[in-house]
Amino acid sequence: MYLYHLLTLTLSTLSAVTAIPTAQSAAAAAKPPAFFLAGDSTTAINGGWGNGFLTTLKSPAWGVNIGKSGATTNSFVAGGYWKNVMTHVKDNVDEFDCYVTISFGHNDQKEASGISLAQFQQNLVNFANEVKGLGAKPLLVSSLTRRVFPSGQDHNATDSLHDQRLAAIAAAEQTGSTIVDLNAASLKYVNAIGNTAAQVYNYGDDRKDQTHLNPWGEVVFGRMVADLVVEAVPAVGDSIVRNETMTALINDGKPV
Numbered sequence: 027m028y029l030y031h032l033l034t035l036t037l038s039t040l041s042a043v044t045a046i047p048t049a050q051s052a053a054a055a056a057k058p059p060a061f062f063l064a065g066d067s068t069t070a071i072n073g074g075w076g077n078g079f080l081t082t083l084k085s086p087a088w089g090v091n092i093g094k095s096g097a098t099t100n101s102f103v104a105g106g107y108w109k110n111v112m113t114h115v116k117d118n119v120d121e122f123d124c125y126v127t128i129s130f131g132h133n134d135q136k137e138a139s140g141i142s143l144a145q146f147q148q149n150l151v152n153f154a155n156e157v158k159g160l161g162a163k164p165l166l167v168s169s170l171t172r173r174v175f176p177s178g179q180d181h182n183a184t185d186s187l188h189d190q191r192l193a194a195i196a197a198a199e200q201t202g203s204t205i206v207d208l209n210a211a212s213l214k215y216v217n218a219i220g221n222t223a224a225q226v227y228n229y230g231d232d233r234k235d236q237t238h239l240n241p242w243g244e245v246v247f248g249r250m251v252a253d254l255v256v257e258a259v260p261a262v263g264d265s266i267v268r269n270e271t272m273t274a275l276i277n278d279g280k281p282v
């Protein structure tokens with residue numbers, strides 16, 4: 027009888043002791059996310075979706091917009107911006123679950139860039155692999171759509187970044203990375219709301235810039251990216267503040 031009690035006691039003590047490190051490692055595994063944004067002006071501060079996205083983050087989640095106006099996948103490296111992204115990852119990967127959004131195409135697609143579609147895709151693959159090499163997670167974000175509608179086609183915006191979108195999808199597949207298909211979502215949305223409503227998000231006092239976003243456009247398309255990121259990476263869902271009203275309007279194809 028005594029032996030039985032002793033054994034039971036020992037076993038329960040053991041299981042109590044072993045339960046503690048398990049709980050601790052589970053807590054340690056759930057590091058808060060940090061987002062470092064690599065991209066061109068359609069991500070950058072003042073005209074891109076980047077800051078609209080970052081403002082949806084709930085502390086201790088945080089992020090930095092390293093988007094650079096005019097950047098191609100080549101010039102982003104040559105100008106030291108990519109190195110800056112990598113430094114942020116290295117400095118934070120022990121404490122945070124680091125994600126790097128990668129969104130290019132608007133400048134790469136210009137003939138003057140001298141970057142072929144194949145090279146563009148390879149550059150995206152290289153970015154994704156470097157992020158993975160540091161123990162962080164790449165999110166390949168296909169290019170934000172422009173809001174150019176051919177005359178008489180008020181619900182059929184010109185699909186001018188089609189090939190760049192496919193390259194981003196292919197690069198994600200090649201590297202086993204997550205695709206955040208902003209191009210498809212933004213094109214679908216502006217087609218749903220139509221030409222007139224889509225121009226409301228344009229940059230500049232005259233709202234003639236159909237590529238970049240004004241402050242309200244940053245909020246709306248930043249929300250779209252946040253929703254796409256949560257859908258693709260449910261683990262970060264608790265770190266993003268929702269706005270169900272705005273999300274519903276976007277999903278229903280209604281102007282926000």
Ligand SMILES: *[C@@H]1O[C@H](CO)[C@@H](O)[C@H](O)[C@H]1NC(C)=O
Pocket residue numbers: 176179182184
């Ligand atoms: C949209 O535009 C494209 C090319 O400009 C055209 O091929 C397509 O038929 C159009 N779609 C509709 C629904 O009008």
Ligand SMILES: *[C@@H]1O[C@H](CO)[C@@H](O)[C@H](O)[C@H]1NC(C)=O
Pocket residue numbers: 269271272282
């Ligand atoms: C949520 O979205 C709605 C619709 O666009 C907007 O009016 C409201 O201000 C937003 N709420 C917050 C807290 O940002």
